[in-house]
Amino acid sequence: GAVVSQHPSWVICKSGTSVKIECRSLDFQATTMFWYRQFPKQSLMLMATSNEGSKATYEQGVEKDKFLINHASLTLSTLTVTSAHPEDSSFYICSARGEGDGYTFGSGTRLTVV
C-alpha cells in the first residue's frame, strides 16, 4: 500500500526558532497533501491543504505566515513552524492519498517548544 514518510518523529526547539517538518510519499505521487494538528485526546484538525506547484490553502484560524507550507515536488511537502512558541507544541501529521487506497498518514511529528 501507499506509504507516507514523515520526519522528524520528534523535535524539541527553543522558543523563537523555526522548525521544518518533511512529508514524503514514497511509492506514489501526491498532487495534494494535507497537514493536521492533533492535541492530546483530541481529533485531527486540518490546518492546510498543500498543492504541488501552488500556494497552500489554509483553514480558517490558521496563520499562514506562521505555518509555512511548501510542496515543491509530487513527493515532498514541508511544513515550517516559524518563530515557534510553547503554544505551538503539538503533534503534527501529514497525509496523502495513494491510488486505490484511503488517505495514508505519516507517523507524525511531536513538537515541543521550550
Next chain:
Amino acid sequence: QKEVEQDPGPLSVPEGAIVSLNCTYSNSAFQYFMWYRQYSRKGPELLMYTYSSGNKEDGRFTAQVDKSSKYISLFIRDSQPSDSATYLCAMSAGSGGYQKVTFGTGTKLQVIP
C-alpha cells in the same frame, strides 16, 4: 453541531468480545467513509474504507454504512489486547486526492486480557 459525532469513550471490553464503534454525521455530501486506528503518539493507520451503504468485511473487521440514517459503524470480532487503541471515523465528499477529510473525535478502546 459538529459534522461528525463520535463517542470518545473510553470503551473497555474483555478479550474475545465483539466491539461496536459508531459515528453519526450531518453532511449529506459525505460519500467516502474510512476507519482509522491510532496508537499513542503515532499517526493514524487506515483500517477500512468504503463508498457505499452496506457492509464491508476484512478479517475481524466489518465496516457498515447506512447513508439514509447518516450512521456508520465498525465492528471488531474476537477482540484482542493488541486492538487497544483510539479508533477514528473519517469521511469526505469524494475520493479524489484533493478532497478534505473530516474526522470524528475518536473512541478509545481498551481490550482487557
